[in-house]
Amino acid sequence: MPTSPSTSTPEPDTSSVPLDNATIPSAALQAPTVCVYLNKYGKMGPHLDACRIQSLPDHFGPGRASSVLQQCVQACVDCAHNQSSVFSCLKPGHGGELISAHFEQQHHTLTLPAVNSVTYVLRFLEKLCHNLHCDPLFGSQPIPKVLEKSWKSISQISVIELFNQVLNFGAGLRIGYIA
Structure with missing residues (x-):
């Protein structure tokens, strides 16, 4: 009489097998991610x-581009001296995320436009900063550490001094005004 083996065959490891499209929500397949x-x-x-x-x-x-756009715009609203000034720069959209503000003793909400690309997020934020009369606050790359000190003091020093700080030639070599 044959006997069955004392050990069983292990199940295959499927953790690295990609899921098929039927198991992934369609919104997740189409939603661009951005930082x-x-x-x-x-x-x-x-x-x-x-x-x-x-x-x-x-x-x-x-995260999802629509969510990151909402976080950036909401941050501008939250950091405003007067939240209505940010709201006045925005046009209501359809299909996007919701932002909120409190001004004129009322709670206000606004729906952002639907986001269809990462580029759209960056352009939207660039236009918002332009309308708020501030330097571009948002970008696709981190600010290099070497420039942080220069950015912190840019309003307090001349362009020539800033250029000298960034280049940091040392040994007394400095760029100055031509007399």
């Missing part, structure tokens, strides 16, 4: 509070 970096060292203009901007994270994301 947006914050430039805390530029000029904040008349509408944004520099101290509040400093308290924000260095980046938003990575």
Whole structure:
């Protein structure tokens, strides 16, 4: 009489096998992901509070583009001296994420436009910063550490001094004005 083996065959490891499209929600297949970096060292203009901007994270994301856009715009609203100034720069959209603000003793909400690309997120944020009269706050790359000190003091020094700091030639070599 044959006997069965004392050990069983192990099940195959399927953890590295990709899921088929039927098991992934269609929204997840189409939603672009993005990470947006914050430039805390530029000029904040008349509408944004520099101290509040400093308290924000260095980046938003990575995440769905629509969610990251919402986080960036909501951060601008939250850091505004007057939240209505940011709201007045925005046009209501359809299909996007919701942002909220409190001004004129009321709670206000606005739906952002639907996001169809990472490029759209960056352009939207660039236009928002332009409308808020501030330096570009958002970008696709982190601010290099060597420039942070220069950005912090850019409003207090001349362009020539900034250039000298960035190049850091040392040994007394400096660029100056021609007399």
